Amino acid sequence: MGTATPNQGLDHVALRAYDLDATVRFYTEALGFRFVCEWSAPQAGVHRCVFLDTGDDRLLELFDAASTPPGGSDRPFDTPPLPTDEDRARAAALVHFALRTDDPDTLYRRALDAGARSLMAPTEIETTGTMPMTLYVGFVYGPNGEVIEFIRRPHPKQG
Template identity: 70%
Template sequence: MTAPVPNLGLDHIALRTYDIDASVRFYTEALGFRFAHEWSAPEAGVNRCVFLDAGDDRVIELFDAASTPPGGSARNFDAEPRPSDEERARAATLVHFAIRTEEPAALFQRAVAAGARPLMTPARIETKGVTAMTLEVGFVYGPNGEVIEFIKRPRLQQS
């Protein structure tokens, strides 16, 4: 028998931002994240970074446009012309990230009112497979072109 993997769960998602202050406002004021910490590490290519607590100590890490975080492109993130939201989404490895909520439509509307661009209006989806589920999901483009999903789903069964 092998030893269990010391995986404590997803810790954070990192995003580069065009305007870090506007991104902090969007995630805190529109989506309810809590400002947790701000830091820099110039020797590691980080000019300015902000941790926003998504709840349960799960974090979105926002880097400013001047930073080149580990795994990030050395390309000037604020160079013109900026790619469209669709171009960024098609070229990204991370397809989207999801925020769990009991009210996807309400959070979708708050995001759009705060400047997010609608991608898919919240709708119910019936899944098929080993275990069928009913989901309610909606998607927006966030302030940096990131695709954000708002999802209501049942908890997954533990095996």
Template identity: 70%
Template sequence: MSTDSLNQGLDHIALRAYDIDATVRFYTDALGFRFLSEWAAPEAGVHRCVFLDAGDDRIIEIFDAASTPPGGSAHRLSPDAARPGDEERARHAALVHFAVRTGDPAELFRRAVEAGARPLMAPAEVEAKGSTPMTLQVAFVHGPDGEVIEFIKRPALRDA
């Protein structure tokens, strides 16, 4: 992608955490993301936010439960409140999942589950048929805040 393009690629994905410290530990310790910075902007509804590098300067932005970030609910999350179930979340969520590229989906799946993620789909090989047939290796978990994370190994599509 050229650097003079108006679209310079995906920059970040934002999550709101019930327990920001636990969520940051999950992404850094289990998945190997790197801490970049922590910030606040109370006038914009952000009480605490952490940037983690997911690789190649792509960011996971994690807001604390008290923050009301743009696009998020104005209702604060309560760590003690009942969390929506998987089915309810799936019915109402526009974001289906986000994927982390890896050379070993099974190992990242194992690490995530050991760190407290709930398994959604065990590591599997998928034969994708269509305009660009390819073999994918994938696994899915529910992250610490109910987010669905895919671990994927796939060929580069731009080379296909």
């Protein structure tokens, strides 16, 4: 008899925001995320934090610039010199996060209309390997330099 794994899947991805309110507007108004709650925990270095539902009860956690979240730098996020989007993307351990969609073009355009900068316009990519597939992906820099991917990909059939 097998033992069930305690892993229940990805819960959230956390970002620090230069402007928390503007970042919340970007993700809710342009990309359709749903506001869940705002909280603080001063004893843990969190001044303001917001949870946004990405659409499947998986969350995007947004910390304000003054917060020092677990795993984050204690350097204030909003003091000069600010790194460029490219500098942040190259130095980050998290390369990007991807939003699954049937329509990468629409989310890409909506993100650009809301102030995101293009990294790569949506394009088709053919992969090789153990499961060759055709992907359709586009990338933008979000309001804090985070790289956001919009992806349409095939889903393997469940057995």
